[in-house]
Amino acid sequence: MTGTKTGIHRETRMTKYLTTTALALSMIGGAAMAEPVKVGMITTLSGGGASLGIDTRDGFMLAVEEAGNPDLEVHIEDDQRKPEVAVQLSDELIQSEEVDILTGIVWSNLAMAVVPGAVRQGKFYLSTNAAPSQLAGKGCHENYFSVSYQNDNLHEAAGQYATDEGYGRMFIMAPNYPAGQDSLSGFKRFYEGEVASEVYTQLGQTDYAAEIAQIRDSDADALFFFLPGGMGISFMKQWAEAGIDMPVVGPAFSFSQDILPAIGEAAIGVKNTAQWSKDLDNEANAQFVEAFEEKYDRLPSLYAAQGYDTARLILAAMEKADVSDADAFREAVRSAEFDSVRGDFAFGPNQHPVQDIYVREVISEDGTLTNKIAATAMEDRGDAYAEECKM
Amino acid sequence: MSMILLIEQLLNGLQSGLMLFLMAAGLTLVFGVMGLINLAHGSLYMVGAFACAGVAAATGSFWLGLAASIAAAAAAGAIVEIAVIRRLYRRDHLDQVLATFALILIFSEGTRWLYGSFPLYLNVPDALSGSVTLPGGIRYSLFRLAIIGAGLLVAVGLFLLIGKTRIGVQVRAGEADREMIAALGVDIRRLYTLVFALGAALAGMAGALVGTIQSVQVGMGEPVLILAFVVIVIGGIGSIKGALVGALLVGLTDTMGRVLLPSLFDLFMETSAATSVGAALASMAIYILMALVLIVKPGGLFGARA
Numbered sequence: 001m002t003g004t005k006t007g008i009h010r011e012t013r014m015t016k017y018l019t020t021t022a023l024a025l026s027m028i029g030g031a032a033m034a035e036p037v038k039v040g041m042i043t044t045l046s047g048g049g050a051s052l053g054i055d056t057r058d059g060f061m062l063a064v065e066e067a068g069n070p071d072l073e074v075h076i077e078d079d080q081r082k083p084e085v086a087v088q089l090s091d092e093l094i095q096s097e098e099v100d101i102l103t104g105i106v107w108s109n110l111a112m113a114v115v116p117g118a119v120r121q122g123k124f125y126l127s128t129n130a131a132p133s134q135l136a137g138k139g140c141h142e143n144y145f146s147v148s149y150q151n152d153n154l155h156e157a158a159g160q161y162a163t164d165e166g167y168g169r170m171f172i173m174a175p176n177y178p179a180g181q182d183s184l185s186g187f188k189r190f191y192e193g194e195v196a197s198e199v200y201t202q203l204g205q206t207d208y209a210a211e212i213a214q215i216r217d218s219d220a221d222a223l224f225f226f227l228p229g230g231m232g233i234s235f236m237k238q239w240a241e242a243g244i245d246m247p248v249v250g251p252a253f254s255f256s257q258d259i260l261p262a263i264g265e266a267a268i269g270v271k272n273t274a275q276w277s278k279d280l281d282n283e284a285n286a287q288f289v290e291a292f293e294e295k296y297d298r299l300p301s302l303y304a305a306q307g308y309d310t311a312r313l314i315l316a317a318m319e320k321a322d323v324s325d326a327d328a329f330r331e332a333v334r335s336a337e338f339d340s341v342r343g344d345f346a347f348g349p350n351q352h353p354v355q356d357i358y359v360r361e362v363i364s365e366d367g368t369l370t371n372k373i374a375a376t377a378m379e380d381r382g383d384a385y386a387e388e389c390k391m
Numbered sequence: 392m393s394m395i396l397l398i399e400q401l402l403n404g405l406q407s408g409l410m411l412f413l414m415a416a417g418l419t420l421v422f423g424v425m426g427l428i429n430l431a432h433g434s435l436y437m438v439g440a441f442a443c444a445g446v447a448a449a450t451g452s453f454w455l456g457l458a459a460s461i462a463a464a465a466a467a468g469a470i471v472e473i474a475v476i477r478r479l480y481r482r483d484h485l486d487q488v489l490a491t492f493a494l495i496l497i498f499s500e501g502t503r504w505l506y507g508s509f510p511l512y513l514n515v516p517d518a519l520s521g522s523v524t525l526p527g528g529i530r531y532s533l534f535r536l537a538i539i540g541a542g543l544l545v546a547v548g549l550f551l552l553i554g555k556t557r558i559g560v561q562v563r564a565g566e567a568d569r570e571m572i573a574a575l576g577v578d579i580r581r582l583y584t585l586v587f588a589l590g591a592a593l594a595g596m597a598g599a600l601v602g603t604i605q606s607v608q609v610g611m612g613e614p615v616l617i618l619a620f621v622v623i624v625i626g627g628i629g630s631i632k633g634a635l636v637g638a639l640l641v642g643l644t645d646t647m648g649r650v651l652l653p654s655l656f657d658l659f660m661e662t663s664a665a666t667s668v669g670a671a672l673a674s675m676a677i678y679i680l681m682a683l684v685l686i687v688k689p690g691g692l693f694g695a696r697a
Contacts, residue, residue, distance in 0.1 A: 046500065047610055050508040176670040198663055199653070200670035204614055206605040209403035209535065210646045216530075217396045233510055233606035241515060241532050241604065243522055262510035262606055 036073040037323045039314065040093030041104035042086050042114065043128075045078035049229055051258040052106045052303050053078070056128050058296055059307030060104070066291065067315045075099060081106075083113040090114045094121055100323045101126060103310055106303070108132040108151060108179050119143040122326065124333070128310045129303060131352060133182060137385035140350045143326075145333055147310045149275055150352045150383035151179060154251035155186030157273035157357035157377035158224055162191050162249055164377070169196040171220035171246075173211060175227065176200035183226040183251070189384065196220035201227070206234040212242045222246060228253040233262045240266030247271070252371075255362055257301035260369040267362040267369060275353070276305045276342050277360050277373045284312075284339035299370060305341050312338045348382040350389035357381055395529050400650050401643070406535045408642020409542025413597035414615055415622040415634040416549055417590020423629020424565045424586055427476060428484050430491040432594055432619065433612025434498035439464040439595025440602030440611060441502055444513035453516035457599050464595020465588045472587040477580070495613070503609050510608040513599075538600050545593065546635055553631055562586060566629055621677055625684045627694025636692055641677050648676035 041060065044053035057076060064074060075097050079086040086105060093099045101124040105111045111130035118125050119141040131146035162170055172187055172195055174180035184198060196218050199211055215223060223246055227235050232254030239248070252274035255267055278289050278299060288308055292300040300308075316338035321328035336347055348354045357378045360371035418432050442463035447456030471494065479487045514520075519534045553559040561582055564572040573579045602611070622641050626633025653669030660668065684692060 045508075046503070050503070050609070051510070054508050176667065176674070181667070198666050200666050202649075202670070202674045206601075206611075206614070207403075207407055209406065209532075210400055210650050213396055213399045213403065214650065217393065230510060230606040230608050230611070233608075234604070237514065237606075238532075238604050241520065241522070241534060258509055262512050262608075264512050264514050266514075 036071045037101065037314070037318055038097060038099040039072065039074045039101045039103060040090070040097060040099035041074055041076045042079050042089050042093070042102065042110075043076070043104035044081045044106050045076075047080050049081050049106065052129070052229070052301075053104070055258055055301045055303040056104055056106060056307040059292065059300060059304030060128065060311045061307075062288075062292055062295060062304075063308045063311035063315065067311075069315060069318065071318065072315065076104075079105065079110060081110070083110050086110040086114050087117070090118055094118065094123060100124060101314060103314075104128055104307075105130050111135070115144055116141070124323075124326075124329070126310050126314065126333070128306045132178070133385050136350050136352050136383055137388035138390075140385075140389035140391055142330060142351075142391055144351060145347065146352045147313055148306045148353070149355070149357075150385065152182055152186035152189070152384060153275065153357060153381060154253070154273045155183045155226060156190045156381070156384075157359070158249050158251055159187040159190035161271065161273060161359050161375070161377045162187075162222060162224060163193065164375075165222070165247075166193075167221040167247070168193045169220045170194075171196050171199070171215050171218050171223045173199045173201060173215075173223070173225040173227070175203040175205070175231065177203045180226060186384075187224055193221075201231075205231060208235045208238050211235075212238055212244070215246070216242065216244050220246065222249060224249045226251055226253070229259065233259055236263045236266045236270075249273075252302050252360065255360070255371065256303065257299045257370065258303070260362065260371075264369070265364070268364055270362045271374065272360050272362070272371070273357055273377055274302055274360055274371070275355050275357050276302055277358055277371050279372050280341065280343060280358075282339075282341070282343040285341040285343070288341045299368070309338075309340050309342065309345070312340070344380075348386050350383070350386040350391065352383050352386065354380050354382045395527065398527065399529055399531060400646055402529075402531055402535070402539070404643035404646035405639065406539050406542075406642070407646060408639040409539055409546070410597050410601050411615070411618055411622055411642055412542060412635050412638035413545060413593045413600075414619040415626070415638050416545075416631060417593045418616075418619050419623040419626065419629055419631065419634045420562070420586050421590050422623065424562055425476075425480055425583055427479060428487045428491065429476070430488060430616065431471065431494035431498065432590070433614075433616030434495050435464045435468055435591040435594040435612070436598035436601075436615055437498065437502060437609070437612040438467045439598030440513070440607045441506060441511065441598075442595070443599035443602060444511040444607045445506070447513055448511070453514075453603070456513070457596070460595045460599035461592045464598070465592035467595075468591020469584055469588040471591075472584045476587065477583070480583075499609050506609075508609065510606050513603050513607050515603055532604075534604060538604075541596075541600065545596070549631055558582075558585070618677070621681050623691070625681050625691055627688075627691030630691070630693040633691055633693030640680065644676050644680050645673075648673040652676070 043056050044050055077089045102118050103126045106129045108130040115125050124143045127146040129148050131150045136150045172184055174183045248270045250272050252272045255272040317332035320332040323329045334347055346354045356376055358373045359375040359377045361374040363372045421427050421429050439460035443456035443460035446459035447453050479490055515534045519537050522530045522532045524530050561577050622637040626637030652673045653666045656665035656669045
């Protein structure tokens with residue numbers, strides 16, 4: 001296009017000008033037909049927490065390769081789990097690469113730094129994981145979709161499960177940062193029993209001896225905790241070592257396939273809540289789990305499933321509408337007509353999922369630790385913030 | 392809070408303090424003797440943990456893993472000293488910070504390249520798993536007791552090494568006056584490599600022991616490094632005794648702060664606000680401690696140079 005423009009400037013005669021313009025226009029028109037949908041993926045591929053981003057990417061790319069659609073172009077960038085890097089990458093992807101869709105961010109603080117700016121510039125953002133309450137309620141936007149969940153969902157399901165199990169007194173614990181506070185309030189939203197004790201740990205804390213001693217000393221019936229990544233590994237190992245006989249419930253993040261091997265047998269029997277599990281009985285999921293294992297030689301995690309679903313949703317929307325027609329493309333995404341690995345999948349009014357959330361149990365399967373569905377905690381759960389969203 | 396719980400928490404504080412001491416001892420020696428700020432000390436801690444997890448997984452023996460962690464970290468320390476650090480002694484602190492920060496990145500990505508991004512499995516050996524009942528009815532993890540024992544042994548060993556041996560005399564002399572001891576015919580380059588490798592070995596051992604009860608993953612060294620710096624600032628740069636006292640103070644303050652502060656605020660605040668405020672203050676406790684120590688003794692508790 002740049003070449004054509006310089007050509008135009010060099011021509012002086014009116015007729016030639018018009019001819020060239022017409023020619024250029026026809027070329028642009030022709031290009032638009034084959035113009036690919038450009039997706040910019042910003043995710044964490046190095047530093048702490050890289051395993052989550054790597055699984056997101058691998059799940060996403062598996063779907064892209066399976067579809068083999070030449071019109072889908074994916075640019076992958078590493079945010080190093082730093083908000084400032086993520087913002088810089090998103091500017092770069094929007095301005096230089098001219099992407100249509102952004103996706104891939106794992107962490108809520110990074111999502112808060114990137115999403116509002118991106119959607120204001122008319123880009124679509126489809127979240128593969130992070131879905132902070134701010135973006136689900138008052139801060140919702142027509143170009144923002146969460147394909148994973150709303151952040152509170154898995155904690156709410158854990159609260160519901162604790163209620164269903166009849167646990168009268170719960171010890172609840174999370175790191176002292178916004179997602180940790182949301183976690184405990186999400187849990188309490190659906191937990192009807194009494195909170196024996198509520199403890200906030202430090203973010204990034206790795207030694208839990210002091211907290212475990214407090215749990216042992218409390219008269220709680222069960223323990224709920226949210227400690228993502230390395231924090232969860234450390235806690236579970238120390239918990240098993242302490243030999244306390246108390247049921248443990250938590251969101252899937254601490255018992256996801258990417259970290260289960262590092263926890264080891266200490267995790268067996270723990271109940272955790274998730275909207276997906278490797279043994280969910282539907283055709284898309286069976287095919288996904290097999291293909292993922294075949295390609296990457298490991299079992300897929302929750303993050304891989306979310307990445308896979310996001311790519312499939314984009315591919316399905318591409319079949320129905322052209323991304324240059326934002327309204328039509330948005331409608332196509334909103335209709336969510338794709339075979340989700342979660343089975344039923346629909347978007348609520350604030351474009352967050354309405355879906356079933358399950359209770360999984362950690363088991364050992366032929367010597368490999370994994371999760372198996374034990375119960376359904378919530379059916380067709382939307383989220384607590386949809387009412388505040390005026391779209 | 393019951394007496395038993397309080398004693399258990401004191402033991403926890405002691406245990407975390409002694410592990411910090413292993414980290415801080417090497418850091419303070421390197422800083423005191425060579426005048427070098429080594430940000431990559433946390434990477435050596437990580438090297439120890441990964442070596443232990445790798446060897447333990449391959450051989451099935453935790454003890455071989457532990458030996459490997461000490462050997463691997465000491466070797467990594469010696470190589471780094473000879474290849475990079477040696478060139479930095481005469482440069483200013485900013486250059487040292489830059490170069491050792493680069494080492495952190497190299498170690499982290501190198502480890503990721505070797506082991507992948509997923510955390511590794513490393514668990515307590517069977518002989519030390521489970522908990523024991525101490526006099527007074529306190530149930531305490533056997534492995535943590537072993538860590539306390541190992542930490543105390545290393546502390547005693549280090550004091551003997553520094554105080555009673557020829558190498559110790561040279562180290563102390565090097566700390567006091569570098570030029571003079573070189574003039575007296577001591578091979579200062581060899582001494583520096585030795586001290587650096589010793590510090591690295593201690594960090595590696597701490598990494599393996601702590602990695603066993605926590606998680607073995609890339610980037611595990613940096614949070615501990617920050618605490619280790621706090622310890623040596625409190626204890627006084629270059630002093631092993633200061634490192635020990637500082638580490639115990641930090642370990643106990645951190646543990647007791649986390650336990651006691653939320654209960655303290657609970658006395659006059661609503662529970663959920665109290666836990667939140669208590670937790671926030673607890674995370675500041677060690678830095679407040681550091682500030683207080685620096686106000687009273689600007690050179691640290693046992694600092695030679697004020």
